[in-house]
Amino acid sequence: MNETELFSRSQHLITTCAQVGLSVAGAESLTGGRFVATLVDVPGASAVVRGGLITYATDLKSRLAGVDADQLEETGPVDEVVAAQMAAGAARECVSDIGVACTGVAGPEPQDDKPVGLVYTAIAFAGKAQVSEHQFAGDRDTVRAQTVAAMVADLDDFVTRLAFGPDAISAEES
Numbered sequence: 001m002n003e004t005e006l007f008s009r010s011q012h013l014i015t016t017c018a019q020v021g022l023s024v025a026g027a028e029s030l031t032g033g034r035f036v037a038t039l040v041d042v043p044g045a046s047a048v049v050r051g052g053l054i055t056y057a058t059d060l061k062s063r064l065a066g067v068d069a070d071q072l073e074e075t076g077p078v079d080e081v082v083a084a085q086m087a088a089g090a091a092r093e094c095v096s097d098i099g100v101a102c103t104g105v106a107g108p109e110p111q112d113d114k115p116v117g118l119v120y121t122a123i124a125f126a127g128k129a130q131v132s133e134h135q136f137a138g139d140r141d142t143v144r145a146q147t148v149a150a151m152v153a154d155l156d157d158f159v160t161r162l163a164f165g166p167d168a169i170s171a172e173e174s
Contacts (some may be wrong), residue, residue, distance in 0.1 A: 001149040009149075012041050013156040017048040017098075020163045024155070026052035026092030026124030027065045027086040027101040029077065030119065034148045035100065050096040055086065061103070076105050076112040080120045080131040087124035099124040100155055104134070106143045119147050123158050130158075 017024060026036045027162070036052035039045050053064045058077045061067040066089040067082050075082065083103050091099030106110045106117030117136040122129050132154060136146040162166050 001153070006038060006149055006152060007041065009152050009156050010038055013152060013159060014039065014042045014045050014048050016156070016159045016163050018044060020159075022048065022098060022159060022162075023050045023096040024048055024098045024100060025050040025090040025096035026060075026151075027055055027090035027099065028052060029055055029086075029101075029103040030106040031102055031147050031151075032056055032143050033125070034144060035151050036104065038148055038152060050094040053086075053090055053093060061086060064093065065101070066092065076114070077110060078105055078114045078118060078120065080122075080133065081102070083120035083122035084124065084129035084131050087122035087129050091124050097125065098155070098159070102147050102149055102151055104143070104147060106147075107140045117143050119143065120149075120153060121147065121151050123155060125158070125162070 028035050035055050035153055039049050055061040055065050061077055062069045063088045067085040083101050086101035087099040090101055101122045105114050105116050107116035110116055119132055119134040123132045134150055136143045
C-alpha cells in the first residue's frame with residue numbers, strides 16, 4: 001500500500017468511526033508509534049483517536065499495557081496472546097472503544113527464535129480480540145511500514161463491518 005492509499009484508508013477509518021461514535025487507541029511495539037501517527041495525520045482524527053502506548057521494551061508491554069508477565073516469560077513478546085492482551089490494554093488504559101496492537105520482529109536479526117517479518121496484529125473490542133499473523137518480507141523499514149498498513153486496513157475493515165453490517169466492505173476494497 002503506497003502513502004496515498006494508506007492516507008485514504010486512514011481517512012475512511014476515521015470518518016466511519018466518527019459517524020458511529022467509536023474511539024480508537026493503539027499499543028505499538030515494532031512500529032514505535034507510526035500507527036497512531038498515521039491516524040492523526042487525518043484531519044478530524046481528534047474525534048476518534050484517544051492515544052497510544054509505545055511498548056517497544058518487553059517490560060513495558062506488561063507495565064503499560066497490562067500483558068501478563070508470565071505470558072511474556074513463557075512466549076516472549078512476539079506472540080498472538082501478547083498482541084491480544086496489548087490491544088485490550090490499549091483500549092482499557094486509553095479509555096477507548098477499540099484497541100489495536102502490534103508486536104513482531106522488524107529485524108535485521110531474528111528475535112527469540114522468531115524470524116524477521118513475523119508480526120502479530122490485534123483488534124480488541126467489547127471484551128474480545130481478533131489476532132492476525134503476518135509474515136512480511138523486506139528490510140526493517142519495509143516490515144514496519146507493512147505492519148502499519150495492515151493495522152489500518154484491518155481496522156478499517158473491522159469498523160466498516162461493525163458500522164454497516166457483516167457483509168459491508170470499505171470503499172477501498174471495491
